[in-house]
Amino acid sequence: MTERVCAxxxxxxxxxxxxxxxxxxxxxxxxxxxxxxxRNHVAGKTFNRYMQRYAGRSEENxxxxxxxxxxxxxxxxLRAEVIVVLARGRRVEVGRGFDVKTLQQVVAALEG
Numbered sequence: 001m002t003e004r005v006c007a008x009x010x011x012x013x014x015x016x017x018x019x020x021x022x023x024x025x026x027x028x029x030x031x032x033x034x035x036x037x038x039r040n041h042v043a044g045k046t047f048n049r050y051m052q053r054y055a056g057r058s059e060e061n062x063x064x065x066x067x068x069x070x071x072x073x074x075x076x077x078l079r080a081e082v083i084v085v086l087a088r089g090r091r092v093e094v095g096r097g098f099d100v101k102t103l104q105q106v107v108a109a110l111e112g
Contacts, residue, residue, distance in 0.1 A: 012041075020046070023054040
């Protein structure tokens with residue numbers, strides 16, 4: 001990041017790769033835009049512009065993913081043997097006798 005002093009204060013300039021990295025970091029952070037911007041010292045309007053320019057690249061990757069069928073089970077009846085917590089607070093709880101391959105596909109689809 002480059003900083004320059006101007007009449008209104010210090011202006012920060014990010015390269016294209018830095019802006020793209022910020023968008024990727026946000027998408028995997030689990031924070032709201034406001035929280036992410038505050039933690040990374042990015043103006044909201046600037047970050048929105050980065051999202052408009054560079055978030056589409058992540059959506060292209062999402063189009064290549066496959067959906068996996070998931071059966072919803074009453075969580076009270078199920079005693080979870082394994083609980084997987086993913087980015088953005090997503091949880092997968094698995095009981096006895098689960099199919100490992102299916103779990104791997106579900107986690108890969110949710111993390112994408």
